Amino acid sequence: MKNRIKVLRAEKDWSQAELAEKLNIARQSLNAIENGKADPALPLGMRIAAVFGVKVEEVFSLD
Amino acid sequence: MHYSRRNFWLLCGLGMAAIIAAHLLPHAVRGEGAWSLPAIGFGGLMLLGVGLFGISYGAMDDIQRQNMKSDWYWGSVLGLCALCGVVFPAVLFGSGLESIAGFFHGAETPKEYFFCGIMVMMGPFGLGYLLVYLFRRLREIKS
Numbered sequence: 001m002k003n004r005i006k007v008l009r010a011e012k013d014w015s016q017a018e019l020a021e022k023l024n025i026a027r028q029s030l031n032a033i034e035n036g037k038a039d040p041a042l043p044l045g046m047r048i049a050a051v052f053g054v055k056v057e058e059v060f061s062l063d
Numbered sequence: 064m065h066y067s068r069r070n071f072w073l074l075c076g077l078g079m080a081a082i083i084a085a086h087l088l089p090h091a092v093r094g095e096g097a098w099s100l101p102a103i104g105f106g107g108l109m110l111l112g113v114g115l116f117g118i119s120y121g122a123m124d125d126i127q128r129q130n131m132k133s134d135w136y137w138g139s140v141l142g143l144c145a146l147c148g149v150v151f152p153a154v155l156f157g158s159g160l161e162s163i164a165g166f167f168h169g170a171e172t173p174k175e176y177f178f179c180g181i182m183v184m185m186g187p188f189g190l191g192y193l194l195v196y197l198f199r200r201l202r203e204i205k206s
Contacts (some may be wrong), residue, residue, distance in 0.1 A: 025124035025126065025127075028126075028127075029124050031203065032130075033126065038126045038129060038130070040125055041125045044124070044126075
């Protein structure tokens with residue numbers, strides 16, 4: 001699964017640590033999601049989209 | 064309690080210390096002296112460790128849980144392979160499981176055999192988990 005978290009984070013000028021804190025997850029977990037090494041469960045995926053104020057499909061897409 | 068690496072290793076250390084400490088108890092598991100103060104203390108520590116670990120696990124995020132399950136799975140597979148590598152040659156070419164027990168400075172009492180059984184089974188699993196965990200962390204640091 002591909003994601004645009006890095007791009008969206010750069011647009012907001014947030015660091016990984018800042019975004020991780022907003023999502024209440026560990027920075028290492030966010031790093032793993034960003035780099036495509038781990039896929040978040042649906043609730044976390046929806047929370048990520050909500051933090052950026054976009055739809056889930058604008059953050060995540062299938063390969 | 065929020066999940067943190069320090070808490071996690073603290074709990075692992077606590078559990079391992081309790082297992083080793085239980086081995087060093089001066090009395091048998093049953094019979095006279097079984098309910099000594101150290102035995103109750105170590106038993107309490109183990110219960111505390113399990114309880115705290117449960118709370119810590121509950122506070123982990125999805126990815127950390129996925130990683131932990133994955134690490135335990137592959138670590139256990141690795142440990143099982145290592146275990147087979149030790150047990151099968153010991154049974155085929157040595158004097159069976161007694162030769163493994165002999166490795167732990169000769170198990171003579173039921174308590175020592177129990178400890179050997181735990182260590183022979185859980186030790187490789189735990190070490191396998193540790194190896195897989197460290198390997199994953201190394202990959203995360205490099206990326």
